[in-house]
Amino acid sequence: MTEAVDLATLQRWMSHVVRHPKVAETAVKSGAARTLIRARRVLAGDVVLPNERMQPTDRLDVYGGAYIARLVGVIRSDFPGLEHALGEDAFCGLAEAYVQAYPSRHPNLNQLAHALPDFISKRTHQPRRAFLRDLARLELAMSEAFHAPQAAALDPGSLGAVTPEEWEHLVIPTHPSLRLLATSYPVNGYLQAVFDEREPDLPKRANSYVAVYRKDYRVWRLTLEKPAFATLSALANGEPFARALQHAGDSADQVGHWFQGWTADGLFIQP
Amino acid sequence: MSLEKIVREDLGIGIGLRTTHFGHILSEWPDLDWFEILSENFMQTEGRPLHILDQIAERYPIVMHGVSMNIGSVDPLDTDYMRELKTLRDRCGARFVSDHICWTGVDGTNLHDLLPLPYTGEALEVMAAKVRQVQDILEAPLVLENPSTYLEFAHSEMSETEFLRELTKATGCGLLMDVNNVFVCASNHGFDAAQYLRELPWNHVAQFHLAGHSVYETHRLDTHDAPVCDEVWELYDLAHQLSGGRSTLLEWDDNIPEFDEVVAEAHKATRYRGEVHAG
Structure with missing residues (x-):
């Protein structure tokens, strides 16, 4: 029988899983996620239901993939010069790392990149920093x-x-x-x-x-x-x-x- | 404005106001019933979009549609956000304000996505309390849209339509019925979309949304980047018959074509709206 998950725990868990840089199958086993909901429960379909085409983690990946694509897209639209200087792949890597380090804490996406210059300053391994x-x-x-x-x-x-x-x-x-x-x-x-x-x-x-x-x-x-x-x-x-x-x-x-x-x-x- | 008045006022057929069409609208002032704006695009900014909205709001009815109210979250309501939302509503004279039945973040972190809720008594209580709070601030009914979802929670205690009925009963809020989202969810979760529509509390439905979506091998994704598919038009036909006519809006947010093409797609709705009016 399915064990209820309270709403606060569920939302904190899903927030961790969706924002995790790896796919959901890895994310649900991460420390932060496991302390909220056991990975075994998730993989068994006890939290997110599977359907005939998708496992629970496949369904979570729809949100995880959209999350990073959306936020990188927002940064890309405001930093075309930076993307040109870095090239597409390195730019995406930088933007993804930034979003991991500085997740949005504002309802408006126009605030998302507020700390990007500081973030670049702190990347000691970044060429042409x-x-x-x-x-x-x-x-x-x-x-x-x-x-x-x-x-x-x-x-x-x-x-x-x-x-x-x-x-x-x-x-x-x-x-x-x-x-x-x-x-x-x-x-x-x-x-x-x-x-x-x-x-x-x-x-x-x-x-x-x-x-x-x-x-x-x-x-x-x-x-x-x-x-x-x-x-x-x-x-x-x-x-x-x-x-x-x-x-x-x-x-x-x-x-x-x-x-x-x-x-x-x-x-x-x-x- | 009361919910009854909002529901009764059929604004006709509108489209989402998008930056790419600003030039065309300002030069042509095209014949269109109304525009819906994405609220957050005009908040925390006093740049060109707000300046253009001021001009457009003088000539067309405006409805505000937001994505960041985070009304299904356990986080408290963001009162700064609500204050700005109300200021914008008053500035552009929006007929009503809508958002989504979802959560967008927790513990202050915003994922900027319409995340799914478990349909439980607890989620219903959380949402209902915040809807009441929002309605007190806005001094008007809040209208909430059914989102497209890509997963279901195992511990849900009721169907989505049951959740909507209970929410409207508890708060008196309105519903924005996105027909494309109903179809996408029905396909992703394996329920009967027509039956879903028949179960709705229609006296609370204030508006319809129409949009295109993408089809993948494993699921459908609400991408707003294509024309409305035939199955969604069929559902719209049914929704229109069940409702007797509501304000209808076409959303097109990616690969956006020329203004006239978006309007032509939206105006396909007249085919179905005419049938009810003639009847």
């Missing part, structure tokens, strides 16, 4: 910018009445979608080449600075020189205008030009 991490940071920033809260851009006309004294202390908030990345590899150029289907080679190490933001519901990437990046980062960190200017160094005379461009790009919102 620093480059791949930078590339993943850029693609994650694009996804974050896509989903970021909406806010009305700064109307440059509204600054007309600001006095020179007020400018000094003025803090101008940046758009919630803005992400600023300093990277050790020129990943923005690499990613653009991937989008353009130019089959780029993996780039050599070189410091690079990128702003990622959303304007008119499209995500944009802007390569910056270091002084401009430092100035924009200071503004994004809430530094008053006068203090942020100091980050421009020898390029201080460029700040007006930069600011005009950034404002036109919608990088600032109303104070």
Whole structure:
């Protein structure tokens, strides 16, 4: 006679089995699963019923296979550059390992890859780790910018009445979608080449600075020189205008030009 | 809105709103009765999809269909999720909110799949308590869909239709009857799909889903990537006769064809809907 399994035990057990990297026949014998429901019971059809075509573990595999395919597919859609750099098989291996290490804990799949750059950083055996991490940071920033809260851009006309004294202390908030990345590899150029289907080679190490933001519901990437990046980062960190200017160094005379461009790009919102 | 009103309001024939069709819809504003949105695609985001939904919701009735309520789980209801869901409902003026009779995760981990429940008294109690909680938050009836399933639990104490009848009786919730899922499950588990339909509490059925599925040697898989098969149309015919007419939606989520092709597939339903109306 079938022994009842309480719902909490059943769900914890099935969660382990479905998320296990191996097929269900192996998964049901794993330590985590066995402590909840004995493998012998499962294999005997005492938990999941067999039918004439499928054993209990075959039926569990339908869920296990779909689980990893779905989550890898979600990561693939947001990280085409990373997939290009790694090749399909290595990319799938990385994505599967990531999903094992960081199972989703959010109802929305757009949060799934939040820790992918950190995960790559920790894979000490991963060839080209620093480059791949930078590339993943850029693609994650694009996804974050896509989903970021909406806010009305700064109307440059509204600054007309600001006095020179007020400018000094003025803090101008940046758009919630803005992400600023300093990277050790020129990943923005690499990613653009991937989008353009130019089959780029993996780039050599070189410091690079990128702003990622959303304007008119499209995500944009802007390569910056270091002084401009430092100035924009200071503004994004809430530094008053006068203090942020100091980050421009020898390029201080460029700040007006930069600011005009950034404002036109919608990088600032109303104070 | 009361369940009776939701059930009575036949919105006609709709399709699932998909990103790939945004451009066509915004340029053509095609003639279509209504759209169903995947709720989570418009939550935790204020990007382009939400901006487009705002425009579409001004012109078409919207129904919200979610996959992450996790209502059959032993985990407590995710109140942040519910708050966002309600905000979206109010923003797009959705006629009603639906999700699935399933669980999607436990202990905070989300598997993002519609996982099967054992049909037991305990599962019924867990679900009923959470359905009541959801309905209190939404201040409206929740509508729940029968999922496609690929396994059955040995300790189930009742049939799926018995579970649905008990759930609707205990909570007053609505049902979204996915006719393709009935066929897929009947094939996978060896029950009579027509009999399943005859056993439903029809006064709770608010909507139909139609979709295509994939056939494997050992089972059928609900893939939403193909036209509706003849057997599912036959079942829809019966479901329509039994219900007297309900809002009907075609789902197409993979290998999505052009907008007009999806709508043409959905409009095949008029053949069956017309027969009831003429009768």
